[in-house]
Amino acid sequence: IAGITQAPTSQILAAGRRMTLRCTQDMRHNAMYWYRQDLGLGLRLIHYSNTAGTTGKGEVPDGYSVSRANTDDFPLTLASAVPSQTSVYFCASSVGGEQFFGPGTRLTVL
Amino acid sequence: GIQVEQSPPDLILQEGANSTLRCNFSDSVNNLQWFHQNPWGQLINLFYIPSGTKQNGRLSATTVATERYSLLYISSSQTTDSGVYFCAVVQNTNAGKSTFGDGTTLTVKP
Structure with missing residues (x-):
């Protein structure tokens, strides 16, 4: 593993289903983030974690939850997916304020 | 929260031309980054530049x-420069929460 990996690459999900997006980094960065990017728009922060064991809410946290059990992993869970959660999801980590992004997960909720 | 405005929203250039992209923000910031999102959706770090001037090749x-602004200069543009350029900031009073602008879409024609 080099940098940040996300899984799955893409997913089609029925509304009401539970889904966990995975994010793993091997850079030992303390801070990690989840963003969503809707078509034609910039990224909006969903949740963040400044260090293992702590999490915080971003701009659009409703319908999402996160956990940070260790430094490397930062999963994002949609408890009951809705069509408005159709988006591209990016995970990021940072050191010294500089953020580095994963390749993204394209999620479609039908 | 902090407002981040990027201009222009769209820019079309002939290969070889120069351009300036602007990012205005409404409050004091700790961090500022410029990213390039290529046509495949990857977010590429260009600069981490909370203050001052940096250069990397043609950029x-x-x-x-x-004065709450940042400028990105692209000289001798190439078709591979096409994509969306994002500015992202972190407020002084909002550690961990990053806000993105809506981006400038650049198209470089051969």
Whole structure:
């Protein structure tokens, strides 16, 4: 593993289903983030974690939850997916304020 | 929260031309980054530049934190420069929460 990996690459999900997006980094960065990017728009922060064991809410946290059990992993869970959660999801980590992004997960909720 | 405005929203250039992209923000910031999102959706770090001037090849950036703006300069543009350029900031009072602008879409024609 080099940098940040996300899984799955893409997913089609029925509304009401539970889904966990995975994010793993091997850079030992303390801070990690989840963003969503809707078509034609910039990224909006969903949740963040400044260090293992702590999490915080971003701009659009409703319908999402996160956990940070260790430094490397930062999963994002949609408890009951809705069509408005159709988006591209990016995970990021940072050191010294500089953020580095994963390749993204394209999620479609039908 | 902090407002981040990027201009112009769209820019079409002929290969070889120069351009300046602007990012204005409404409050004091700790961090500022410029990203390039290529046509495949990857987010590529260009500059981490909370203040001052940096250069990397044909690209350079300047942030004047006291006046709350940053500029990204692209010289001798190439078709591979096409994509969306994002500015992202972290407020001084909002550690961990990053806010993105809506981006400038650049198209470089051969």
